[in-house]
Amino acid sequence: EQARDAFKRLVDEEAGDFAAWEGLRAASEKIGDHTTAGIALARLGNACKDDALAGELWERAGLTLLEHTEAHDDAEIAFQRALDRAPERPVAFDKLFRRVRSRNDDDRMLALIAHRLKVTEDAAEMTKMYWERARVQRRQGHQDEALQSLQDVTMLEPDHVGALALAGEIRITSGEFEEAAPLLARLARLAEAPKQQRLMSGVAAADLFQKRLRKPEAALEVLLQLHADGLSTLKVRERLAQTAAKIQNWPEAVKMFERLMTERGTPEGRAEAARLAMVIYRDKLETPERA
Numbered sequence: 301e302q303a304r305d306a307f308k309r310l311v312d313e314e315a316g317d318f319a320a321w322e323g324l325r326a327a328s329e330k331i332g333d334h335t336t337a338g339i340a341l342a343r344l345g346n347a348c349k350d351d352a353l354a355g356e357l358w359e360r361a362g363l364t365l366l367e368h369t370e371a372h373d374d375a376e377i378a379f380q381r382a383l384d385r386a387p388e389r390p391v392a393f394d395k396l397f398r399r400v401r402s403r404n405d406d407d408r409m410l411a412l413i414a415h416r417l418k419v420t421e422d423a424a425e426m427t428k429m430y431w432e433r434a435r436v437q438r439r440q441g442h443q444d445e446a447l448q449s450l451q452d453v454t455m456l457e458p459d460h461v462g463a464l465a466l467a468g469e470i471r472i473t474s475g476e477f478e479e480a481a482p483l484l485a486r487l488a489r490l491a492e493a494p495k496q497q498r499l500m501s502g503v504a505a506a507d508l509f510q511k512r513l514r515k516p517e518a519a520l521e522v523l524l525q526l527h528a529d530g531l532s533t534l535k536v537r538e539r540l541a542q543t544a545a546k547i548q549n550w551p552e553a554v555k556m557f558e559r560l561m562t563e564r565g566t567p568e569g570r571a572e573a574a575r576l577a578m579v580i581y582r583d584k585l586e587t588p589e590r591a
Contacts, residue, residue: 301327301331303323303327304324304327304328304331304333304336307320307321307323307324307327308324308336310323310324311324311343315343316347318343318344318347321340321343321344321347322340322344324336324340325337325340325341325344328340332368334364334365334368334369335365335369335371337364338361338362338364338365338368338369338371338374338375338378339361341357341358341360341361341364341378342357342358342361342378342381344357345357345358345361345378345381345382345385346358346381351385351386352385352386354382354385354386355382355383355385355386355389355392356382356386356389357382358378358379358381358382358385358392359378359379359382359386359389359391359392361375361378362375362376362377362378362379362382362392362395362396363375363391363395365378366395372399375395376396376399378392379392379393379395379396380396383396383415387415387418387419388419388420393412393415393416396412397409397412397416400412401432404439406436406439406440409432409433409436410433410436410437413429413432413433413436416429417429417430423456426456427453427456427457427460430449430450430452430453430456431449431450431453431460431462431463433449434446434447434449434450434453434463434466435466437449438466438470443470443473443474446466446470447467447470447471450463450466450467450470454467459486459490459492461487461490461492461493461494461497464483464484464486464487464490464501465484465487465497465501467480467483468480468483468484468487468501468504471483472504472508477508477512477513478513480508481505481508481509481512481513481515481518482505484501484502484504484505484508485501485502485505485509485518485521485522487501487505488501488502488505488522488525488526489525489529491529495531498526498529498531499526499531499533499536502522502523502525502526502531502536503526503536503539505519505522506519506520506522506523506539506543507519509522510543516543516546516547517547519543520540520543520544520547520549520552523536523539523540523543524540524552527540534560534563534564537556537559537560537563538556538560540552540556541553541556541557541560541573541576544556545576545580548584550580550584550585551585553580554577554580554581554584554585557573557574557576557577557580558573558577560573561573561574561577577591578591579591
């Protein structure tokens, strides 16, 4: 503490004595005076002529203030200074980006993303940046720009769950059903996607194929995939049976009706499914013994 106080008097007398600033930093860190340590790191970073070292000092200043003090706005300034001097600093960027994103400062987020894309060569980070940019652009109502960013995402990571879902949503909103349906169908097939997401996407894709695009065969393919992957519900199986019957895929239709004759909630519904299965076996598949 005595050393810190002595160094304070020195820098008050001579602000350009950077050895004294370094002494102030070291003493302050020793005794846990994080505010003073952060200020000293910032002064050293500002004075440093080597950009790489200056970026490191500013980053350390930001981390000290962010993690140990309430001066979070000053920490944000320090992280920005770190990037101004050494644009590739990953920690400074991450801390600053998280704070900007938490308050939905869209314009600054876009500026930070553009900055990061210029300096990173990591494919995973590039994918994340394009994804974040797409989300911001969608929030701002810039649908075409968002779709372009999503294409950049899927170029790097073809099975990116969020990108496929968001692209499908934008296409549907824009009335571009021909483009939306394959995106949602692809998402429904992704094993790594959450089950509920796959189910919702598959049903939406089937709706588009059948009702908007008049492609019941494509709708049936999606529904069959959901069923094969153990994701079908009673409603999906109802839809599957009806779609299969509509396009005269009798083997698939009869399998579903046979299942529905035990699953439907009312005796009348179960009897109807049984009758339909019997008719298909007798008249369409010509296997009356199955009927």
